[in-house]
Amino acid sequence: MGALRRAWIGLTGQFAWRLRPAHMLRSFSRTEQGSALDMFAAVESTDRRDIRKKYFRHALDEWRHAGIFRERAREVAGPDAVESGREEAGMLVEHGIVGGRTLFERLGERDFLAFVFVAEADAVEQFGVYARHGLLDAGTEAALERILKDELFHVSYSKHELDRLSEAEGAAAARGAVRRIRWSRFKEGYLRLSRDIGHGMSSLWLLALYGLVLPPFRLFARLEAPGWQAPPTEARSAADALMSEA
Amino acid sequence: MPQVTLGVSALYHDAAAALMIDGQVIAAAQEERFSRLKHDPSLPVRAAQWCLDEAGLSAQDIDQLIFYEKPLRKFERILSTSIATFPRSALSFPRQMKAWLGDKLWTRNRLVEAFGVRPERVGFSDHHRSHAASAFYSGPFERAAVLVADGVGEWATTSLWRGGPAGLEPLGEVRWPHSLGLLYSAMTAFLGFAVNEGEYKVMGMAAWGTPRYREALDRVGRLLPDGGFALDLDHFSHHWHPTRAYTDRLVALLGPPRPPGAPFALLDPSASAAARAESQRHADLAASVQSWLEDALLHVIRHAHQRSGEANLCLAGGVALNAVANHRLALEGPFAQLFVQPAAGDAGGALGAAQWASFGVAGRPWSPSRFRPDLGPSLDEGRVADLVADLGFPCEALPHEDALLDRAAQDLLSGQVLGWVQGRAELGPRALGHRSILADPRGPDTALRVNTRVKLREPFRPFAPSIAEEQAALVQLPPAAAALGPYMTVACPASDRLREAAPAVVHVNGSTRPQLVSAADDPRYHGLLRRMGEATGLSALLNTSFNLKGEPLVGSATDALATLARCELDAVYIGPLRVGRPPARVLGG
Structure with missing residues (x-):
């Protein structure tokens, strides 16, 4: 599984780093920024006062990494490059509060630690593959080296804390949490891919609909005239109007 | 029930x-x-x-x-x-x-x-x-005209209402795609700032320029004899393009847009003449759209006055947060009094x-009142103390009000920049002394230091002062804007005294966006201002929102401490606690 993953990272990296290096760096920046949010939220939520400082330091690292990646993206892309709104929106979906709860609240402390461990270990592996395949320019490689040192600390402290938290139930509990997280990350990756395919397909369908169905209506449609107009007449009572979506 | x-x-x-x-x-x-x-x-x-x-x-x-x-x-x-x-x-x-x-x-x-x-x-x-x-x-009037101006709602982009004991009566509206807010937003994008975020930056940049593109903008946004306005839609694409708000025709008219993140060379003595000229062009564009918006709003509220027959005006919608325009409306508009509450946006x-x-x-009885924006969460002092201890920040407890205010004033007078987290958080984008960064406004380098080393934002952006109400004469608030004093929703000329004594809170054009603080509204914050006054003769502080560039105002204690750790703030006062800068081992890296 690990070899397959590394091969996939190497293969996709070949294209991604050659064709869209700034996009790659910006997406790393957003991921780090999102991780910082998740870690700060964990500082607020955890009941284990002895671990707060590690979460806090981890969050600060992630925030700093986001800045390094963002700066590097700017250097690679040049001053005129504009980040698309869609890329920005991507971060909103995956971090912060989802369904009213933070990642820590959704997972609980043990699975949260397992998540941190798995995500950080995956990142270290991913950066390693890029370096081994020689995909990075010198500036980006130097930036990654600065970050990698912190990432290794994140891997080791999260594993240590996960083991410590699972001490009472034995090593199997920690291994179980890591397995659950690996599976859920695989499932999320699959769902993300499916969603992207679905988005692409639905865009095509809607575009076809647009081209085929809308043109006749265009003959009758007009934009609103400028200037003051009378407010829409309201035949309903205020109470009835309040209950309506239209 | x-x-x-x-x-x-x-x-x-x-x-x-x-x-x-x-x-x-x-x-x-x-x-x-x-x-x-x-x-x-x-x-x-x-x-x-x-x-x-x-x-x-x-x-x-x-x-x-x-x-x-x-x-x-x-x-x-x-x-x-x-x-x-x-x-x-x-x-x-x-x-x-x-x-x-x-x-x-x-x-x-x-x-x-x-x-x-x-x-x-x-x-x-x-x-x-x-x-x-x-x-x-939320306002102080029994009866008033109410003007709403923003990007767009359902259909309306600008709407006029008459408010009174019988409720709100709609009087008219201007509809999409003709929008004051969207013209300003298109120019915000043109100037390289994010829409719905960078409009303040355009307003701030405008003071550095002269409106030499006004004639061009008058061609793309016309004022109509009925008191309304019309956009020349050939220059805008907000109504059909998913991400771009203006067309190549606007580029042909105004020249190339400013690239996002382009440096502002007017504040950089080492910048080349070409870079300075380009930054001046950007500032002139900002000044032009600001001037256009102000004239358009004046045109609209003259109609609103005539149509509604009311003496007072309430403004809302994102456009109402344009504090510079609000000053002109108060000064040159036909209404006796204006009111803009600080959460005028969505x-x-x-x-x-x-x-x-x-x-x-439901028809519940209602009476005019003084709006208090501190409607948000407050922090649990016990939890904050635990968190500070757990994270290893140096901390000093100051349970007595006088000791707390004396210590904070002493810090400020020694040139420190402080985070100030007190009471309930404000609703809306303005920090009004509850989630604020404070500094002594007298230092000539204070503004630059807070912009670049604390807030980590563009150096051209101005700062606003909080001023104890009894020193309201430090600013020239027009009589019609008296109700805006507590909310930082109007920019007005600074007095000569403020210009000389507190350059950090006076913009390049001599304007300032004050918050007047009364002892009744906010005794602790007023007490701090009073102490500054006792020491310097100037009961004023530089007050900016407690956040870093691109982040919301701090919410939790963790947010406040994280902000302290990531910039060059000297200390944060959270309730009765003074939290100092963390040692290097907390920061890692």
């Missing part, structure tokens, strides 16, 4: 929740303060939960949940615009339809699911009515939706 109403704004930007019980505003908060995503548009589940917790209620106790706009009417506008702009809308149509068919069209179901209320308890105000209600029912829509349901529909 008390009547519990929850107002909600969401799904575009600045999601918020506001809770009213029997016509009293109990709590209001923006989701971004919890999620830490600036302008977070997602349903404000956390904010609503906090509001309910604050009142000791649960979702089952909500009698009415009022969403701030009508989704089906908005969808109608989007669909008909797509048809009317065929085939140019080809890129935006699939994107819009996916967002609506997959999500926004089912707003009632989403609200029911997210907030746990019964479907028959969910209601919908109109976007501009919510804004109008938030201005009128976050205030949550408040207005709840107020409309309570006063406008």
Whole structure:
């Protein structure tokens, strides 16, 4: 599984780093920024006062990494490059509060630690593959080296804390949490891919609909005239109007 | 049984929740303060939960949940615009339809699911009515004209109302795609800033320029004899393009747009002449659109005065946060008094939706009052102390009010820049002494230091002062803007004394955007200002929002400490605690 993953990272990296290096760096920046949010939220939520400082330091690292990646993206892309709104929106979906709860609240402390461990270990592996395949320019490689040192600390402290938290139930509990997280990350990756395919397909369908169905209506449609107009007449009572979506 | 109403704004930007019980505003908060995503548009589940917790209620106790706009009417506008702009809308149509068919069209179901209320308890105000209600029912007038101006709601981009004992009566509206807010936003994008975020930057940059592009802008935005306005839509694409707000014709008219992040060379003595000229051109463009907006708003409110027959005016919508324009409206407009509450943008829509349901529909008695924006969460001092200890920040407890204020004043007088987290958080984008960064405004380098080393933002952006009410003469607030004093919603000329003594809070054109603080409204903050006055003769502080560039105002204690750790703030006062800079081992790296 690990070899397959590394091969996939190497293969996709070949294209991604050659064709869209700034996009790659910006997406790393957003991921780090999102991780910082998740870690700060964990500082607020955890009941284990002895671990707060590690979460806090981890969050600060992630925030700093986001800045390094963002700066590097700017250097690679040049001053005129504009980040698309869609890329920005991507971060909103995956971090912060989802369904009213933070990642820590959704997972609980043990699975949260397992998540941190798995995500950080995956990142270290991913950066390693890029370096081994020689995909990075010198500036980006130097930036990654600065970050990698912190990432290794994140891997080791999260594993240590996960083991410590699972001490009472034995090593199997920690291994179980890591397995659950690996599976859920695989499932999320699959769902993300499916969603992207679905988005692409639905865009095509809607575009076809647009081209085929809308043109006749265009003959009758007009934009609103400028200037003051009378407010829409309201035949309903205020109470009835309040209950309506239209 | 008390009547519990929850107002909600969401799904575009600045999601918020506001809770009213029997016509009293109990709590209001923006989701971004919890999620830490600036302008977070997602349903404000956390904010609503906090509001309910604050009142000791649960979702089952909500009698009415009022969403701030009508989704089906908005969808109608989007669909008909797509048809009317065929085939140019080809890129935006699939994107819009996916967002609506997959999500926004089912707003009632989403609200029911997210907030746990019964479907028959969910209601919908109109976007501009919510804004109008938030201005009128929060304001100091028995009767007033109410003008709402923003990007767009359902159809209206500018609307006029008459507010009085009988409620809010709609008098007229200007409809999409002709929009004051969207013209300003298009120019915000043209100047390389993010729409719905960078409008303040344009306003700040405008002071560095002269409006030499006014004639060109008069061609793309015309004032009409009926008191309205018209955009020349050949220059704008907000109505058909998914991401770009202006067309190549605007570029042909005004020259190349400013690249995002381009340095502002006017403040850099080492910059080349060419770079300075280019920055001057950008500043001139900003000055031109600012001047256009001010004239357009004056034109519109003259019509509003005539049409409504009212003496006073409440303003709401994102355009009402243009503090520079508000000064001209107060100075040159026909109204005796203006009122703009500080959450005039969409976050205030949550408040207005709840107020409309309570006063406008349920007919609860209402009387004018002084609006207090500190409606958000406060921090639990015990938890803060634990957190500070756990994270290893140096901390000093100052339980006595005098000791706390003396120490803070001493820090400020020694040139320190402080975070100030006291009481309940403010609703809206303005930090009004509850989630603020404070500094002594007398230092000549203070503004540059706070901009570049504390706030980590553009060096050209100005700072505003908080001033003790008894020294209101430090600023030349027009009589018609008297009601705006506490809220930083108007920029006005600084007095000669303020210009000389406190350069950090006076913009390059001699203007300033004051908050006048009274002892009755905010005794602790006023006490700090008074101490500054006793020491320097100037009861004033530089007051800017407690956040870093691109982040919302701090919400939790962790946010405050994280901000302290990531910039060159010297200390943070959280309630009675003075938290100093953390040692290097906490910061890592």
